[in-house]
Amino acid sequence: MSQSDFDLVKLHCGVQTYDWGKLGESSAVAQFAESADPSFKADPTKPYAELWMGTHPSVPSFAVSSSVQSTSLRTVLSKYPGLMGDRITAKFGPGELPFLFKVLSIRKALSIQAHPDKALGKQLHASDPKNYPDGNHKPEMAIAITDFEGFCGFRPLAEISALLKNIPEFVELIGGQKFADEFINGYKELSPEDKEGSPKDVSNRKVLQALFSRVMNASQDTVSKFTVLLVERASREQEKFGSSIDPSYKGPFGKSLADLIIRLNKQFPEDIGLFCGGLMLNYVTLKSGEAMFLRAKDPHAYISGDIIECMAASDNVVRAGFTPKFKDVPNLVSMLTYSYDPVEKQKMVPEPYPLSKSSSDSVKNTLFNPPIDEFAVVQTVLSKKGDSTTLQALDGPSIIIITEGSAKLSSKTTTLDFPRGQVAFIGAGTAVELTNTGDDEVVTYTAIVEVSAA
Template sequence: MAAVFKIVPTTQMYDWGKTGKSSKVAQFADSSRVPGFTIDEASPYAELWMGTHPKSPSYVQSSGTTLSEHLAAHPELIGKPVIDKFDAGNGNLPFLFKVLSIEKALSIQAHPDKATAEILHAQHPDIYKDPNHKPEMALAITPFLALCGFRPLPEIATYLNATPELRSLIPPSVLDAFLSLSNSSTPTGPDEKAALKNVFASIMTADEGPIKEQLGSLVERYTKGETHNDEETEVVELVLRLNEQFPGDIGIFCAFVLNYVRLSPGEAIFLGAGEPHAYVYGECMECMANSDNVIRAGLTPKLRDVPNLVSGLTYTAAPPTKHVVNPAPFSTSSTLYDPPIPEFSVVQVKLSDVGAKEVHKPVGGPSIGIVTEGSGRIKWNDGKDGLDAGLGDVFFVGANTTVEFENGRQGDLVVYRAFVEV
C-alpha cells in the first residue's frame, strides 16, 4: 500500500463561479483529466473539492474507491493521534481543501460554532447537513477581494454619518446608542457588542420597500460621483459592483459595516465561527474544518437565515489585520500558513529552477496536495518510490511520510499542501 497516491477531486458549478477556461477550477480539472470532465465555456466552475466530505468525496485514482473508504481500511495513513482527537476512524479527514474561482460575490455569511452546528443539523438536516463547525482560511492565488469581520466601531460610525441612505434603515434610538459608544475604550465590551448587534440586526431585517428605495438613491448618488467624504469613496466601486450582481439586495449595505480587504497572491485571512464575511472576487486556496454549513443572509439566491446569522455572530469589531494569517518558513522553499485552530494548516511549495528539490520532514497526520503551477515529481521512501504530477493533479500523503518535491521543467513548480497533526 503506497503512502503517497493520486486522488480525483470533484467540481462544484455554483452561479458565482468563473466561467469556462477563465476558471482555475476548470483549468485544474481539465489538465489533470478528471474522468468525465469537459469544459463548457458557458458554465460557472466555482469550487474544486479535495477531501472526504460526503457531499462530494474524492476518489483514489488507481482503484475508484472513495478516499474515506480507503483511509478507513488503512488507518495508519491518518495516524492514531489524529484518529483519536478527531474521531477519524471512519476515514473522514478533519479538514476539507478547496480551490475557489470567484467571478460574482458569494453570500453574506457566517459559519456556526460546533454546538450551534449540532443544534442546526438536528433541527434542519435538509439545510445544515452536518453537525460540524467550519472555521476557514482563504489563501489568495490571484488578486482577491473580500469582506471579513466587522469594521472598527469608529469606522462604522463614520460611514453611518456619511450615508443617509443606510442611516434611514436604523431606528433613531438604536443609532444614537451605537454612536454614543463608537469611540469606546472597550470596543469589544458587552455594551458595545450589543449596540453593534442592534445596528446590524436593524439593517438586515429592514423592510424590502425601504431597502430598495434607499439603495436606489445610494446607487444614483454614486453613479453621479457624489460622496460625502473621503472615507465613503473607498466603497463606491464595491457598492456599484454588488448592485450590478444583486440589484436592490440588503447585503450591499454590509459594505459599510464589514472590513473590505484586498489580498495579493500569497496573503491569507482566517474566519472563525461567527465571523461575518463574503468573498467578492478572485481565486484562492480555501481550507476549512470538514463541513459544508453556511448561514446566509444576503447577496445570494439561496436560502437566507437572517435570525440565525444575527444571533450567531461574535460582534467583534476590529481592523482586518485581526483576520490576517502571517506566513512563516516551513523549510527552504516552503511557507507555512497556520491559523489558530487544530484541524488544518497549509504549506505552499515554490521551486523555480529546473531540478530544484525540496524535502518535507514527516508530519504526524495526513495531508492533501495540489499542483497549481508547473509540473514535477513527488518522491518518498528514500526516493525509491515516486509519481509524476502536473497542473491540477491532486495527491494524498500518509502520516509520518517524508516527501521530496522536484521541479521538472523551466518555470515555477507550485504546490499547496493541507495537513493536520496533533
C-alpha cells in the same frame, strides 16, 4: 493491494458548477481539472466554481494509479486506517479527513455568511437539521492564488460611524436619526488598556449588534427603496461617497467603495448585502500568497478571484445577504462575535515551516497555521529548475496540489509526475520530496493535520 500502495497516490477530484464560478478556462478550477485529468474538457459557457479535494461524500476524491484500481479516498481510509494515523483517528474518528480542501474561482460574490461554533452547531443541527445538516463548526482559511477581494469581519466602529454620518440612506434604512445617534454616540474608542472582553469592548459589541439587527430586520420594501437610492448616491458622488464630515478622518471610502456598491448591485439588485456587507464589513484584498482566516461566528464573503480554501468538514451556514437562500436572521444576529478589528488584522501572518529540508535558499516553505486542530496549510515555492524540498513525515494525512509549474513528487516507494493542477494524497508517516522539473517556478499548497500529544 496494500496500505503502502496509497502512502502517496494521485487523486482525481470533482468540480462544482455553481453560478458564481468563473466561466470555462478562465477558471483556475477548470484549468487544474483539465491538467490533472485528460478526460475532463471545460465548457466555455459553464461556470466552474469549486474543486473539492478530500473525503466529503457530496464530491469525493478518487485515488488513481497504474497499480491500483480507482477507488474513493473515503473507502481507502476506511480500509487502511494507518493512513490516517492513530492520533488523528482518536481525535476526529476513522475513515474521513477532518478538513475539506478546495480551489475556488469566483466570478461574482458569494453569500455574506457566518458559521456557528461547535456548541451552536450541535444546537442548530438538533433543532433544524434541514438547514443545519451536521453538528460541527466550520472555520475556514482562504489563500489567494490570483488577486482576490472579499469581506471579513465588521469594520472598525469609527468607519461605520462615518458612513452613518455621510450616507442618509443608511440612516433611513435603520429607522431614522434616533437610531443612528444611538450608535454614533454609544460606542467608545478603546484605549491600549481596553483589551478584548473589557467592559468598554463588551459595550461596543452590544451597540454594534443593535445596529446590525436593525439593518437585518428591515423590511424588503424598505431595503428595495433605500438600496436604489444608495446606488444612485454612489453613482453621483463617486470620489466623495461615504467621505467623513470630519476632514481629519481617513476612512477607506470614496470611489473604490462607490464602485464596489455599484458592481455588487448589478449582481444582486436591491439586496440587503449592500448595507450589511458593503457598509458594515471590512473590505479586504489579497495578493497571490496572502491569506486570511475566518473564525466561527464572524461574517464574511468572497467577491472575486481564485483561492485555495481549507475548512473543517461541515455544511453549516447562516446567511445574511447576496443570496436567494434561507436567511436565519434571529440566529445570525444573536450568534456573531461582533469583532470590529481593522482589515489589517484579518490577514494571517505566515510562519516558516520547520518540518522541511530544502536544497537551497531559493526554496521557501511557509506555514499558514490557524488556531484550530483540523488543518493548517503549507505553501512551497521552488524558484528554479532542480530546486527540491523534503516535507517530513507527519502523524496525520495530507493533500497537496500544484498550482504553478511542473514537478516530481516522490516517497520511498512511489514517484509521481506532478504537473500543474495535479492533486495527491500523502498518508500519515510518509515523507515526500518535491523537485522542480520545469523552467518555471513551482508553487504547491499542502493541507496538513496534526494534533499535539496529550
